[in-house]
Amino acid sequence: MSNRRVASNRSAHPAYDELRDATRELRRRLAHALSIEYDWRYHDGPEWAARYWRAFGDLAVDLAESAAAPRYRQVIARSEWPSLSRAEADDVRTIFRGLVAVAHPAVDPAAGQDERASLWPKILRAYRGGDRSALVAAWSETRALARGPGLPDDVVALRAEHDRLLEAAAAADRRLAEMSQTFPFNMRDKLDDAGWIRRQRLALAQVQAFTQAPAGEAACKQVS
Structure with missing residues (x-):
């Protein structure tokens, strides 16, 4: 009887299949955006920050933000994925993106209610640690728990899930857009440009020289 009701519900709403496909696409879009966000926060962001401070830390005007400060020594000495090659790191990212799609509670609300809730942390x-073996194990465990697409059969509930995902995906896109305009994410393209680094170092050196007190003035302040 329940199967007949579901079939009747779908046949009564010709737009169900189109709405289901659109909802699945939104899940893919949200999972993709979240994967990029985690990658930026935990891997690319620290790497870009480290590269920036290696290039410019010796020219920092504010000593609290210099490469000599413990905060930036920690950034420069970041140790994520120390033993992974580029190919292995790409493999880790691929596995993680698949896990985001089936285990992140924002992508699939059911993942926050079943055994997957304890797996996500x-x-x-x-x-974050680039532990490929742990991710592979989590993939096997998570795939066994995620049975099917998990989308509602009821058209009204499906519409609600579509709208929720649409809002969540838009919010993730906004966060990425905002991050891309802030340090160190706005450096990601420039740090590969040796000419830009050279010009920036020259500009920072000029600012540093301009803001430093003349030697005579500094001596007078010490005497007084």
Whole structure:
């Protein structure tokens, strides 16, 4: 009887299939945006910051922000994925993106209610540390728990899930857009340009020289 009701519900709403496909696409879009966000926060962001401070830390005007400060020594000495090659790191990212799609509670609300809820923090820790073996194990465990697409059969509930995902994906896109305009994410393209680094170092050196007190003035301040 229940199967007949579901079939009747779908046949009564010709737009169900189109709405289901659109909802699935939104899940993919949200999972993709979240994967990029985690990658930026935990891997690319620290790497870009480290590269920036290697290039310009010796020219920092504010000593609290210089490369000699413990905060930036920690950034420069970041140790994520120390033993992974580029190919292995790409593999870790691929596995993680698949896990985001089936285990992140914002992508699939059911993941926050079943056994996957306890898996997600472990997945995130493994990704932050570049632990491929832990991610592979989590993939096997998570795929066994995620049975089917998990979308509502009821058209009204499906519409609500579509709208929720649309809002969540838009919010993720906004966060990425905002991050791309802030340090160190706005440096990601420039740090590969040796000419830009050279010009920036010259400009920072000029600012540093301009803001430093003349030697005579500094001596007078010490005497007084």
